[in-house]
Amino acid sequence: MPDLIRCPACNAKVPADAQVCRNCGNIIGELVCPKCGSKETEKLQGMRQAAYAVIFGSLNSFRAYHCRSCGKIFRPK
Ligand SMILES: [Zn+2]
Numbered sequence: 001m002p003d004l005i006r007c008p009a010c011n012a013k014v015p016a017d018a019q020v021c022r023n024c025g026n027i028i029g030e031l032v033c034p035k036c037g038s039k040e041t042e043k044l045q046g047m048r049q050a051a052y053a054v055i056f057g058s059l060n061s062f063r064a065y066h067c068r069s070c071g072k073i074f075r076p077k
């Protein structure tokens with residue numbers, strides 16, 4: 001059974017190893033690129049976000065991040 005912590009933003013319970021709160025999308029701890037390990041990540045916004053949401057097929061709950069170092073698009077767990 002995984003440990004649970006509280007999201008500092010909305011107080012929802014989230015797994016201790018989660019990078020993002022599934023309830024409100026708040027980033028918990030530090031988000032690093034899964035490819036190169038860089039912390040220079042930013043949330044995809046606007047049209048780019050919408051385009052990737054179509055590719056991944058989940059418009060509503062979709063949150064993607066972009067690595068500024070290597071350009072990888074990834075979804076935090
Ligand atoms: Zn939250």
Ligand SMILES: [Zn+2]
Binds near residue numbers: 037067068072
């Ligand atoms: Zn990267």
